[in-house]
Amino acid sequence: MxxxxxxxxxxxxxxxxxxxxxxxxxxxxxxxxxxxxxxxxxxxxxxxxxxxxxxxxxxxxxxxxxxxxxxxxxxxxxxxxxxxxxxxxxxxxxxxxxxxxxxxxxxxxxxxxxxxxxxxxxxxxxxxxxxxxxxxxxxxxxxxxxxxxxxxxxxxxxxxxxxxxxxxxxxxxxxxxxxxxxxxxxxxxxxxxxxxxxxxxxxxxxxxxxxxxxxxxxxxxxxxxxxxxxxxxxxxxxxxxxxxxxxxxxxxxxxxxxxxxxxxxxxxxxxxxxxxGQETVARVHNLGKSPRRLVLLHLDGSSDRRPAIGDPVTAGGRTVGRLGTVIDHYEWGPIALALVKRNVGADAELLIGSAEPDTHEPISARIDPDSIREDDHVQAGRAAVERLRSGPATPGA
Structure with a gap:
């Protein structure tokens, strides 16, 4: 433009x-x-x-x-x-x-x-x-x-x-x-x-x-x-x-x-x-969960440096996600969106960026717990599978 x-x-x-x-x-x-x-x-x-x-x-x-x-x-x-x-x-x-x-x-x-x-x-x-x-x-x-x-x-x-x-x-x-x-x-x-x-x-x-x-x-x-x-x-x-x-x-x-x-x-x-693409949407909705989820991160603001979109999100030395938009909020300070693996909990200690030589030190981050929406309901497709696995009900049971 x-x-x-x-x-x-x-x-x-x-x-x-x-x-x-x-x-x-x-x-x-x-x-x-x-x-x-x-x-x-x-x-x-x-x-x-x-x-x-x-x-x-x-x-x-x-x-x-x-x-x-x-x-x-x-x-x-x-x-x-x-x-x-x-x-x-x-x-x-x-x-x-x-x-x-x-x-x-x-x-x-x-x-x-x-x-x-x-x-x-x-x-x-x-x-x-x-x-x-x-x-x-x-x-x-x-x-x-x-x-x-x-x-x-x-x-x-x-x-x-x-x-x-x-x-x-x-x-x-x-x-x-x-x-x-x-x-x-x-x-x-x-x-x-x-x-x-x-x-x-x-x-x-x-x-x-x-x-x-x-x-x-x-x-x-x-x-x-x-x-x-x-x-x-x-x-x-x-x-x-x-x-x-x-x-x-x-x-x-x-x-x-x-x-x-x-x-x-x-x-x-x-x-x-x-x-x-409907097949994937229906399968996830009826049978499983998405492999990742979008969360809100609070970043360590002690440095003037900000990580970049696409930087890796790591926990315990392994990559667990991808960083999205990074921005300074008027009340919360530096925040970001990130796609992280579903099994990463709100208490995880996260690092943004790489600790490889000749790179910036990684920045620590925490997931905002309010941004994690747990969905524990049993999907219709999953319930049907479980019923099939359990076999027919015993007469008189």
Whole structure:
């Protein structure tokens, strides 16, 4: 993507670009005080430039029924002005793509990680065949995000005409985009984030030519400018994974809590027809547990150095996981997401990184016990297997 107009305008006033890769150098990483920016979301509202995301539009009368057959979410009967999170899986059930879709006024809009936009569009285009659906890239459409209670009540919400009772994934047209000769712009309620998962989130998908206009209007209405650092910190605290950063080529949906329909804020519906990778999803759901799980780590903050995405997580000298997003939180200090083996408990003493010669000393870490969700229920498939193994009941027993 090209440099965001918001970063260009505010670069001399304190806006700092991201260091690259998963912290885009083309959008603001922070505006001079990243910890204060996070704190502002707790009681007010912040606005974050996420115009590094890729946007795709899909018109066509069969767009939803077609998407339903090639992805993991149940979207065939998705109502107008509603959205969902969705996945594309490979034949072995591993996550290839994660995206958010919104259907509004006869068009399905998709946004995903900027680096994955071309690959996702290529997949969708190849899978159209004879369906009446026309996926196309929309680089002129940008995403900005509001976080905090002020996103759904007060002057900012009134400006956007957001219903305070709007449900998660509900969407609505923005007041300045009611003209037929303009591209569609809309707001969309997203799952809450923050350490208690109680901070409302609203995305705006808008034409680039009104990006600065909307940014200024939101700030004037009381939103504080914040960078992607704030968004990542609040997302990590809520254990909301990001494709590529918190997943790898082996990740299956169960490992990162992407199971569930829109009502469960998931990306894989368990009651729908066939799709690629469904066998793995069904097998894990009915017979077993995922080999890894996503956890929140608290890192030793005594060093100024931070480990990197993809660094190994070790316990007792053996590798037990992979590090994901690493960020400094305004209350908790350095935190991170990690995919670790399921048998690693909350009391495990973990090290991040390698202790090999000519490398940095590893950083110690602990799993946040609240991030481990034990699921002890017996799956239906496992119960059936056990009944078969135990044989028929003895008459009269």
């Amino acid at each position: 090209s440099r965001s107009p918001i970063l260009t305008r505010h670069s001399e006033g304190g806006a700092v670009p991201g260091p690259g890769e998963f912290h885009s150098s083309e959008t603001p990483w922070h505006f001079g005080d990243p910890l204060s920016e996070q704190r502002a979301a707790a009681t007010g509202v912040i606005v974050v430039d996420r115009s590094d995301r890729s946007v795709i539009e899909i018109p066509g009368t069969e767009r939803l029924s077609w998407l339903h057959t090639i992805s993991s979410q149940h979207v065939a009967a998705l109502p107008d002005r509603r959205g969902a999170e969705d996945l594309s899986l490979d034949a072995n059930g591993r996550v290839e793509e994660h995206f958010v879709l919104t259907d509004i006024d006869g068009v399905t809009w998709i946004d995903t990680e900027g680096a994955r936009g071309e690959a996702l569009l290529g997949f969708l285009t190849r899978m159209v065949f004879w369906a009446k659906a026309e996926p196309a890239a929309r680089p002129d459409m940008k995403v900005i995000t509001l976080i905090g209670p002020g996103a759904v009540s007060g002057p900012v919400a009134e400006l956007l005409e957001i219903d305070a009772d709007a449900e998660i994934y509900q969407a609505g047209s923005l007041p300045e985009t009611h003209h037929e000769d303009e591209p569609l712009g809309f707001w969309r309620r997203m799952p809450p984030i923050g350490e208690h998962r109680d901070l409302p989130v609203v995305d705006l998908v808008i034409p680039e030519y009104v990006l600065l206009r909307w940014w200024d209007a939101l700030v004037e209405a009381g939103a504080r400018m914040a960078g992607s650092w704030a968004h990542d910190a609040l997302r990590v605290a809520a254990r909301r994974p990001r494709l590529g950063a918190d997943t790898d080529e082996r990740t299956i949906p169960h490992e990162v809590d992407w199971i569930g329909g829109p009502a469960e804020q998931g990306a894989v519906h368990l009651d729908k027809g066939c799709y690629r």
